Amino acid sequence: MVSKSEAAEFIAKAPLFGTLDEAGRQAVAQEMRESNYDSGQVIFSRGDPGAELHVVVKGRVRLSVLTSDGRELSFAHAEPTSIFGELAVFDGRARSADATAVGKVQTLTLSRASFGRLLASKPQVAEAAIRFLSARLRDADEQLEAIALHPIEARLARFFLATARQKYPEAKSSRVTFSLPISQSELALLVGASRPKVNAALALLEAEGAIERKGSDIVCDIEALSGIGGVE
Amino acid sequence: MVSKSEAAEFIAKAPLFGTLDEAGRQAVAQEMRESNYDSGQVIFSRGDPGAELHVVVKGRVRLSVLTSDGRELSFAHAEPTSIFGELAVFDGRARSADATAVGKVQTLTLSRASFGRLLASKPQVAEAAIRFLSARLRDADEQLEAIALHPIEARLARFFLATARQKYPEAKSSRVTFSLPISQSELALLVGASRPKVNAALALLEAEGAIERKGSDIVCDIEALSGIGGVE
DNA sequence: CGGATAGTGCCAGCCAGCCGACAATGCTGA
């Protein structure tokens, strides 16, 4: 259970609400509702009318699409402080992807109506939304490029780079360690490849010295990964 | 040459400025500058600091990325009334793609500074920007899905559907005709496939009766294309 | 404590789509 004051504190770390002052965050927190999901539970599906956005508090959420013939692709995973389901709130159209809990998940939700009021009353939220969407779009473009033009190892390398950058925004040492609670199958969905290929690519990256796997932890060599990822 | 009043009239058709009133459009038009490019000319390149957005007046612009090993992919073509180069203006970061004139091109440009003033003074522009970016993001997601999960014919079919929907927004008859001034090589870049494959896929679509080619015109059967494109 | 379930590592066979190449056609500009 999350108290309203904990919620207010928490959303300060979320992109859309970080620019609000203390009072603003309190006000938003008042409007948010807590939701809990079990592992594998569908949070929403593509095509649903969808009228609220989520901020992840605990756990991971897979954002993916599923074709009629059963093929699947993950756009991203939402982790704590990540926002998802925002598109339906921004433009009022249907859900563009499926959201599925990967493990137990807790989120805070904000309704379209509440967000509309927020947007109208706080101009800095509109600006934050524009920056947020711009960043999303840059990510999407990069992902499109990766999947269309780069081989699997490069896509994996980029994924690790992006994750590392997210966990350690300050670009400091060349080797960073973090835990990666993702199965190879999830990785395969994210990277748009088959599970066996991901397995092989991981082994390859490790052989090249770009990563090192220690249980569920992973050590990344930023330099090496950049090289393999094709980032000049 | 475009006069300021012609410009004001023209930008009414562009997504970001359509919500402005006559006076607002006049004001924006005053700030815009005309640019002309020859066929093949690079308008900007990825990584450039980029400080203005463009509205296409005449011609087509290819928005693409190029990898170090020479592989290329088009995200989209900007056509008259389309906006491109907006990301750098929204978030102040570098250009995320290359923009190249396909044929002679004329654009109107608006500087980041001008846009910033516009954003601050007209709240409806912020809202338009959010909707605009949301739509872009939905497109990007759809493209990602298509390229990762669907075969070439399906991607081509979706491309035609999207084009048809853009030219005839009112969903009326099941067959629509329009001219398609794009070479197969351009199509291949857009669809993320090799040129020969596009050629074969076009032949296949025509054999299936989903399209019909008459010179540079094309007749699309919406139903058939939807079926092949995997749109339920 | 033991069984079930999920994740990992790996192999073999198959196929879609790539590449490079070439002729035929058509448009363009001198």
Added chain:
DNA sequence: TCAGCATTGTCGGCTGGCTGGCACTATCCG
């Protein structure tokens, strides 16, 4: 008018990645 270039239509060889399957291990839960 004609040469030159871009575009189109097709091939064949090659290969990266997929599918499906199987054994082994770790982990979670009853």
